[in-house]
Amino acid sequence: xxxxxxxxxxxxALPLVVVALIIxxxxxxxxxxxxxxxxxxxxxxxxxxxxxxxxxxxxxxTGGIDLAVGSVMAAAAIVGGHYFASAGSAxxxxxxxxxxxxxxxxxxxxxxxxxxxPFVATLAMFAAARGIAHLISHQTPVALYGLDALxxxxxxxxxxxxxxxxxxLVVVALGWLVLDRTRYGRYVIAVGGNREAARIAGIRVRPxxxxxxxxxxxxxxxxxxxxxxxxxxxxxxxxLGLELDAIAAVVIGGTSLAGGRCTMIGTFFGVIxxxxxxxxxxxxxxxxxxxxxxxxxxxxxxxxxxxxxx
Amino acid sequence: MTALLEVRGLVKVxxxxxxxxxxxxxxxxxxxxxxxGQNGAGKSTLIKCVAGAATPTAGTIRLDGRDLTxxxxxxxxxxxxATIYQELDLVGDLSVADNIFLGxxxxxxxxxxxxxxxxxxxxxxxxxxxxxxxxxxxxGELRPADxxxxxxxxxxxxxxxxxxxxxxxxxxxxxxxxxxxxxxxxLTAAGVGVVYISxxxxxxxxxxxxxxxxxxxxxxxxNLPATTGIDPLIQLMIGRAFHELxxxxxxxxxxxxxxxxxxxxxxxxxxxxxxxxxxxILGIGGxxxxxxxxxxxxxxxxxxVTSGEVSVGGRxxxxxxxxxxxxxxxxxxxxxxxxQGLWLDWSQVRNVTIADLPRLxxxxxxxxxxxxxxxxAQLRALAVHPDDPLRAAGELSGGNQQKLVVAxxxxxxxxxxxxxxxxxxxxxxxxxxxxxxxxxxAGRGLAIVMVSSELAELVGFCDRILVMREGAVVGELxxxxxxxxxxxxxxxxxxxxxxxxxxxxxxxxxx
Numbered sequence: 001x002x003x004x005x006x007x008x009x010x011x012x013a014l015p016l017v018v019v020a021l022i023i024x025x026x027x028x029x030x031x032x033x034x035x036x037x038x039x040x041x042x043x044x045x046x047x048x049x050x051x052x053x054x055x056x057x058x059x060x061x062t063g064g065i066d067l068a069v070g071s072v073m074a075a076a077a078i079v080g081g082h083y084f085a086s087a088g089s090a091x092x093x094x095x096x097x098x099x100x101x102x103x104x105x106x107x108x109x110x111x112x113x114x115x116x117x118p119f120v121a122t123l124a125m126f127a128a129a130r131g132i133a134h135l136i137s138h139q140t141p142v143a144l145y146g147l148d149a150l151x152x153x154x155x156x157x158x159x160x161x162x163x164x165x166x167x168x169l170v171v172v173a174l175g176w177l178v179l180d181r182t183r184y185g186r187y188v189i190a191v192g193g194n195r196e197a198a199r200i201a202g203i204r205v206r207p208x209x210x211x212x213x214x215x216x217x218x219x220x221x222x223x224x225x226x227x228x229x230x231x232x233x234x235x236x237x238x239x240l241g242l243e244l245d246a247i248a249a250v251v252i253g254g255t256s257l258a259g260g261r262c263t264m265i266g267t268f269f270g271v272i273x274x275x276x277x278x279x280x281x282x283x284x285x286x287x288x289x290x291x292x293x294x295x296x297x298x299x300x301x302x303x304x305x306x307x308x309x310x
Numbered sequence: 311m312t313a314l315l316e317v318r319g320l321v322k323v324x325x326x327x328x329x330x331x332x333x334x335x336x337x338x339x340x341x342x343x344x345x346x347g348q349n350g351a352g353k354s355t356l357i358k359c360v361a362g363a364a365t366p367t368a369g370t371i372r373l374d375g376r377d378l379t380x381x382x383x384x385x386x387x388x389x390x391x392a393t394i395y396q397e398l399d400l401v402g403d404l405s406v407a408d409n410i411f412l413g414x415x416x417x418x419x420x421x422x423x424x425x426x427x428x429x430x431x432x433x434x435x436x437x438x439x440x441x442x443x444x445x446x447x448x449x450g451e452l453r454p455a456d457x458x459x460x461x462x463x464x465x466x467x468x469x470x471x472x473x474x475x476x477x478x479x480x481x482x483x484x485x486x487x488x489x490x491x492x493x494x495x496x497l498t499a500a501g502v503g504v505v506y507i508s509x510x511x512x513x514x515x516x517x518x519x520x521x522x523x524x525x526x527x528x529x530x531x532x533n534l535p536a537t538t539g540i541d542p543l544i545q546l547m548i549g550r551a552f553h554e555l556x557x558x559x560x561x562x563x564x565x566x567x568x569x570x571x572x573x574x575x576x577x578x579x580x581x582x583x584x585x586x587x588x589x590x591i592l593g594i595g596g597x598x599x600x601x602x603x604x605x606x607x608x609x610x611x612x613x614x615v616t617s618g619e620v621s622v623g624g625r626x627x628x629x630x631x632x633x634x635x636x637x638x639x640x641x642x643x644x645x646x647x648x649x650q651g652l653w654l655d656w657s658q659v660r661n662v663t664i665a666d667l668p669r670l671x672x673x674x675x676x677x678x679x680x681x682x683x684x685x686x687a688q689l690r691a692l693a694v695h696p697d698d699p700l701r702a703a704g705e706l707s708g709g710n711q712q713k714l715v716v717a718x719x720x721x722x723x724x725x726x727x728x729x730x731x732x733x734x735x736x737x738x739x740x741x742x743x744x745x746x747x748x749x750x751x752a753g754r755g756l757a758i759v760m761v762s763s764e765l766a767e768l769v770g771f772c773d774r775i776l777v778m779r780e781g782a783v784v785g786e787l788x789x790x791x792x793x794x795x796x797x798x799x800x801x802x803x804x805x806x807x808x809x810x811x812x813x814x815x816x817x818x819x820x821x
Contacts (some may be wrong), residue, residue, distance in 0.1 A: 098559040182674045190664060196650045200614065201665045201718070202636025259657070 010254025014269035021276040029283050031166075036160075038279070044230075046275035048223045049245040050168045050268075053253075054175035055219030056246045057267045058212040062192040063116035063259025066216050068107060068125035069246055070239030073224045075129040076100035080144035080224075081234030089149035096228070097221030103129055104217015108210035122213075126243070133236035141235040144228060154229030164226045171222060176264040188212060193260025228242035248295070249274055252302040264301070274298070314339040314754065315360070315472055320369035321409030322355050322527075327708075329487045330366070331354040331527035337472065337503045342494060344514045344536065345507045347524035348547050348765065350734070351508055357474050360505075361393040362386035373472060373544045390471030394461045394478060402450025407431035409449050410464045417526040423644040433646045434463040438493045444616060455486035462493060473497060475503040479513060491517050507744040507801035509597055511540045511802060523547060541795065548765055557742075559749040564588030568640075568726045570609060578604040580782035583616060586726070586757040591748065593772030593789070594761045595797045601781035606728045609759075610642045611635040622726060636665055641719030643712065645730035645761070651715045654704030658694065662717045688717040693746055709733075709740030712749060720751070727751065729760045733767065745771055765794040776803050 025033035032038065052069050080096030103125060112120035112145045144150060153163045177186040190198045191208045199205050228234050251257060252273060253266030277298065281291050319334040321328070330352045337343040347353050358364040360371055360381040373389050400409050406671040407427045416430065423493040431445040435696060440459050443452075443724040458478060465473055475494075479487045492505055494517060506518060514521060518536035521545040522529060530545050566585045579601050586592045593603045607613045609620050611632045620627045622638040644650040653662050659678075662685040663670055670680045675745045686699050692713045694706070703714055712732055718725055731749065749771075752758050762768050768775050769792050777785040777800035785800035 152481065181676060183671050183676055186660075186664070186667060186676055190653065193653045193655070194649070196644075197652060197666075199632050200610070200644060200650060202641050203635045203664070204633050260653070 010252075010266045011263055014253065014266060014273060018269055018272050018276065021273065021280065023268075025276065025280050025283075028280070031138050033280065033283055040162050040165055042272075042275045043168065043277045044162045045279065046271050047164035047168035048227050049242060050271035050275075051171045051219050051223040051226065052216070052242065052246040053267050054171050054264065055216030055248040055255075055261055056250050057175065057255055057264055058179065058188055058215045059118070060192075060247070060250050060255050061188050061259060061262035062212050063195075063257075063306060064111060064212065065122065065247065065257070066104075066107065066213060068103070068121040068129055068224075068242045069216060069220045070242035071102030071126050071129035071133065072100050072103045072217065072220050073134040073227065073239040074234075074236050074242045075229065075253070076221050076288075077224045077228045077234035077238065078137045078142065078236055081144055081228065081257065082136050083143055085142065085147060085234075089147040092144070092147055093225050093226075096224050099225055100221030101214055101217040104220065105210070105214045107217070109174065111213060112206040112210035118208060126250060130236070137234070137236045139236060141233045143233050145232055147232075149278060150225070150229050151232045152229075153225065164230065165238060167222065167226060171219065171266045172264065175219075175267075178267065179262065179264050184208075184211075186219055191259075192262070211255060224280070244299075245274065246303070250300045251299065257303075270302075280283070314374060315505075316372040317356070318368075318370045318372075320356065320359060320371065321367045322352075322359060322364060323367045326464050329527055330359070330369075331526065332529070333369070333527065334532055335505075335522050336530045336533060337505055338519075339471075339503050340501050341500050341519040342504045342506050344518035344521045345505055345524065346509075346511065346514070346521060346547060348763065349761065351524040351547070353524055355527075356509070357393060357476060357505065357538050358572070360386065360472075361391055361474060363393075387468065390469055391474070392465030392470045392472070393476070393798040394458070394465060394470060394476040395642055396412060399453050400449050400457055400464075402448070404449060404521060404606075406435075406443060406447050406452075406460050406463075406725065407445035409462060410434060410445075412464070412465050414468065418788055424519060431463065434466050435459070437466065437496065438463060439489070439496065440493075455482050455489070458482070458783050459489065459493070462497075470502055472505065473504045475509075476507045478506075478508065479508055479510055479814070487513070501594060509802065510590060514543075518681065523691050534766055535639070536702040540612060544795050547798075552688070557746050557749045559753060561773060562589040562753070562755070564755055566607070567623060568759070569621045571619045571621075571625075573605070573608050573615055573620060575604060575608050575641065576616045576781075576782050579608055579615075580780075581781055583618075584776060584783070584786075586759055588725070588755045588757055589752050590774065591772045591789075593759045593768040594759065594777040594778060595763075595765065595768045595775055596778035597802045598763065600778040602778050603730050604781070605778070606642065606730050606759065606761060609635075610640050610728060612642070636722070636724075639723075639725035640728065641716075641722060641724035641726065642666075642728045643715040643719075643730060643732060647715060648704075648709070652703045652711060652790055655702055657698045657700045658703060658706075661714050662688060662721055665718055665722045667750050688720045689714075691720070692717050693743070707736075707740065711742055712736060712744055716747060716751070724756070726757045727759070729758065731761055731763065732800075733762070733764065767795055768792070768797060769794050779803060 056066060076099040078098045079099040084091040084095035098154045107122050107125050110116045111251060113120050156163055187203050187208050190203055191205050195205055227238055249270035250267050253263060255262040255266060255268030278291055313336050315335065315337040320330050320333040322330040333352065333356055345353055355364060358367045362378065362385055364751060366379060373391060376389055378386055378389055401412065411427045416426045428445045435441055435443045438459055443459060449457060465722060478490060482490060498504060515536055521534040521536060523543065524529040525547060564587055567588050568586040571583050572581040575794060580607060589776055594605065596602050603614065604806060608615050611627060611630050614630050622640060625638065627635055627638055630665045648654060659682050663681040667676060670678050670684055689699055694710050694713045694717065705709060706714065733744055736744055760772060773789040775787040775789060775792050775797065776783045777797055779801055787796055
């Protein structure tokens with residue numbers, strides 16, 4: 001019960017942190033910060049890492065980790081951009097998402113059936129997928145200016161809301177629904193909480209473990225489409241350090257790295273907290289190197305707070 | 311003989327369980343004192359207290375008149391108490407010499423004096439009559455018997471007055487046991503007192519001087535001569551307190567539900583065959599490590615098997631598919647409830663419905679209301695306490711956690727229950743309740759297989775008993791006529807086995 005309580009505590013505490021950050025930002029920067037334009041901008045900036053964080057929540061719920069998401073995002077975009085961009089936006093998007101799911105599934109096979117520790121399996125993919133991206137692209141970005149539908153995703157709004165923000169919010173909602181309200185989600189948490197008990201209860205553990213890496217692949221593919229839409233190009237060097245952002249948001253949100261305890265709502269607020277902090281720091285002209293150091297400090301602090309709660 | 315170790319009125323209470331309830335023990339210098347008792351009688355807790363690994367709730371422990379009741383391993387070690395546990399605590403990657411001096415390395419300033427440690431290790435091994443053991447050998451590559459010698463050399467490397475040995479012969483072959491006894495004699499000749507724990511009662515007369523018998527956390531006989539016969543010892547170990555705990559039940563025997571044919575997983579499990587009928591409670595006895603849990607796990611498809619077949623209701627199960635075993639109606643309540651049976655931070659409801667989410671849900675979605683209804687019905691029927699279905703499983707007592715696992719298989723309408731030590735860690739009072747539940751389930755027509763180390767439980771509660779030893783079924787007894795002595799004889803291989811029972815495979819024609 002205490003463990004559940006701490007995940008719940010984060011679900012309550014983080015929205016308060018978000019409100020506090022918004023108040024602080026408004027006091028410090030006034031309308032430069034507290035404007036619909038800037039607040040939507042915060043969500044757009046959060047959308048790539050945030051979409052991946054949704055999938056990462058599933059992986060971490062099983063007690064796993066995926067270090068390869070940044071590399072996979074780049075490789076998927078390059079595969080889509082290099083081979084399928086000529087066939088139009090839809091073909092590009094589909095190919096990008098499929099490529100990311102395939103690379104995620106390879107991670108899943110390595111972890112579930114070859115029984116390679118998730119850290120090692122995805123570290124290998126971290127290196128290999130980046131290599132694929134560089135190899136196919138000859139180390140140069142693929143321009144995607146011709147793909148109007150794609151670039152519109154990156155630039156346009158529906159009902160005044162930027163499309164990347166909509167996509168992120170929809171992915172979060174679906175992620176919450178699947179994790180909290182479906183049989184599959186319950187099995188994911190069961191496997192993460194007590195693998196042997198899950199096996200004895202008749203749950204097929206390996207397919208579940210496999211699936212979460214495919215799910216994070218799917219989310220990474222969607223994130224890749226959002227990213228290429230905003231940049232109007234597919235670059236082999238995007239997504240550096242993205243795994244850190246995604247994992248940090250999940251952990252700050254209250255999901256336990258040991259598995260079995262997770263909260264999608266926490267992940268959402270973890271993403272927003274991170275995005276607000278760095279939006280504020282940027283508005284305050286804090287150097288990016290110092291932001292990077294703060295990133296580390298925040299992650300460490302969140303883990304300490306999480307452990308206190310237990 | 312002068313008393314070296316004096317234990318008086320020792321009590322150790324764990325939350326929910328009284329492990330020791332007034333134990334006395336006297337060990338003289340230069341004697342081998344044998345400590346016997348059933349599993350769970352309190353032997354391990356007693357030696358933990360003496361070794362300082364557990365703090366007694368009440369009572370005194372004195373070594374040479376010095377008080378050791380504080381419960382710190384350092385105090386016991388410096389007073390000269392050394393313990394060799396069942397699970398040898400050696401570091402496999404280090405050498406023999408490194409292991410012997412682990413924690414009190416010989417040093418020159420801050421640096422290790424390897425040459426001196428190697429030389430002294432050689433001397434210690436010579437004293438133990440094992441000069442051929444190389445101090446530089448890596449411990450992980452030694453045979454179990456040699457590892458034991460290294461453990462003893464480690465004990466001797468400190469100034470040992472009292473050596474506690476927990477089932478040292480369990481992993482040894484007969485010639486190795488002879489060598490071990492030779493070492494023990496050398497130690498006692500040097501004035502060391504030895505506490506010797508063994509399930510092999512026939513060893514006692516060979517190596518022991520005096521015997522203390524524990525039962526239910528109490529000393530029931532002390533300072534018996536080692537010449538005491540096996541039969542009186544068994545009588546003392548068993549006691550009679552459990553009888554009134556067992557419910558009266560109407561025994562009904564239906565069709566054969568579970569059929570096991572030639573199921574084998576060498577070296578843990580030799581080809582095993584038996585049948586269980588609807589309404590029958592089959593007990594499986596034997597010592598710890600005799601292959602009983604392995605048998606249950608093999609039936610449930612949790613471990614790989616090399617040959618054999620399991621069928622439920624006449625339908626054969628594919629191997630190594632626990633999910634299909636569950637679907638076919640096999641439910642397992644593992645011995646390690648907390649680590650293998652339950653999600654401790656989940657509510658009672660979630661723990662109980664986990665095997666039935668497809669049935670209790672709508673499409674891909676879960677239906678908490680339906681789960682709550684299904685779970686509450688079974689939780690109430692089993693009288694799980696507290697009556698709060700949303701309470702986390704971790705907050706329940708051992709007996710109620712056991713009921714939780716059973717409730718899961720009732721929700722699932724399983725036809726076969728495999729229970730591994732269902733009353734382990736359950737207080738005596740709460741046991742009656744567990745027996746009542748199991749009895750009722752049998753009455754409803756479930757086939758029940760129950761592994762137990764409690765002889766009284768096997769004899770008093772089970773309809774039929776299989777006894778296992780070294781991975782094989784070595785005896786089958788009818789519940790009405792079985793005696794605890796018979797089970798122990800089969801389990802211990804004490805020679806005087808009754809001729810009326812088949813020695814080898816249990817036959818499946820019965821009943």
